[in-house]
Amino acid sequence: MLLKNLREDIDATLARDPAARSRLEVVLCYPGFQAMLFYRLAHWLWQRRWLLAGRFVSHLGRIATGIEIHPGARIGRRVFIDHGMGVVIGETAELGDDVTLYQQVTLGGTSLHKGKRHPTIGNGVIVGSGAQVLGGFRVGDGASIGAHAVVLTEVPDGATMVGNPARQVGARPSQPRAEPAFQPYGVCGDIPDPIARALQGLTEEVATLRTRLAELERGASAPAAAEEGHPALRLIVTGEGERAS
Numbered sequence: 001m002l003l004k005n006l007r008e009d010i011d012a013t014l015a016r017d018p019a020a021r022s023r024l025e026v027v028l029c030y031p032g033f034q035a036m037l038f039y040r041l042a043h044w045l046w047q048r049r050w051l052l053a054g055r056f057v058s059h060l061g062r063i064a065t066g067i068e069i070h071p072g073a074r075i076g077r078r079v080f081i082d083h084g085m086g087v088v089i090g091e092t093a094e095l096g097d098d099v100t101l102y103q104q105v106t107l108g109g110t111s112l113h114k115g116k117r118h119p120t121i122g123n124g125v126i127v128g129s130g131a132q133v134l135g136g137f138r139v140g141d142g143a144s145i146g147a148h149a150v151v152l153t154e155v156p157d158g159a160t161m162v163g164n165p166a167r168q169v170g171a172r173p174s175q176p177r178a179e180p181a182f183q184p185y186g187v188c189g190d191i192p193d194p195i196a197r198a199l200q201g202l203t204e205e206v207a208t209l210r211t212r213l214a215e216l217e218r219g220a221s222a223p224a225a226a227e228e229g230h231p232a233l234r235l236i237v238t239g240e241g242e243r244a245s
């Protein structure tokens with residue numbers, strides 16, 4: 001199970017970072033993947049009540065990667081932490097499947113009480129760099145949290161939250177962010193591509209010019225055809241008949 005999870009973590013990195021070229025590269029060079037490795041071991045120890053050992057492994061992970069994940073946190077499958085430095089995930093945080101976090105994200109608390117005080121992040125959520133999600137509330141499936149947003153209240157499924165304090169700027173249908181639906185950096189896929197738009201404009205202009213050219217060619221060749229051709233055609237094109245009458 002542990003190995004299966006790790007293989008999925010590697011594949012999630014490959015799928016969501018175009019810069020990742022091979023599994024070996026992910027294992028050797030991706031702090032997000034390495035942090036998950038430390039976390040899975042630390043969590044395994046924590047669940048067996050080897051609390052200090054769990055904390056210690058988690059601390060080693062923090063030294064090695066700059067990502068601090070409390071061993072008590074509950075993290076789903078295919079979670080991808082990109083770049084990672086400065087990420088903090090608190091003890092009672094819960095993350096669903098296919099979650100993506102960028103650097104300097106905090107999933108933190110705002111109170112000292114021992115119970116649930118860190119957020120629950122739904123499936124397929126993307127949390128932008130520097131975002132702070134603070135409190136024991138839920139961030140709905142498929143939500144996007146903008147870079148540097150400060151989120152202090154429940155987030156509906158599919159919502160996009162930006163600013164400090166975060167406000168909702170739009171809603172999209174809830175969908176898991178597993179491939180191929182993953183939207184890099186949480187940005188909507190329907191943003192017009194300026195190059196594609198320019199090419200489309202040029203294609204339309206070429207089509208218009210072709211039509212116009214064909215019309216002109218028809219116009220230019222008609223008198224010549226009339227001179228060589230049938231007398232009736234000559235009459236129509238040159239108007240000789242009208243003049244005669």
Ligand SMILES: CC(C)(COP(=O)(O)OP(=O)(O)OC[C@H]1O[C@@H](n2cnc3c(N)ncnc32)[C@H](O)[C@@H]1OP(=O)(O)O)[C@@H](O)C(=O)NCCC(=O)NCCS
Pocket residue numbers: 083102103127128129144145146147148149160161162163169185186187188
């Ligand atoms: C929040 C985010 C997901 C929105 O993407 P989107 O759905 O395509 O939304 P848009 O870009 O159309 O922006 C919608 C509105 O939110 C505003 N907005 C977008 N991102 C914002 C942010 N981080 N902070 C404040 N406002 C933001 C836009 O200005 C726009 O405002 P308007 O409606 O008044 O014009 C995206 O901008 C974002 O921050 N992604 C995280 C990227 C990241 O962390 N990258 C790190 C890579 S290392």
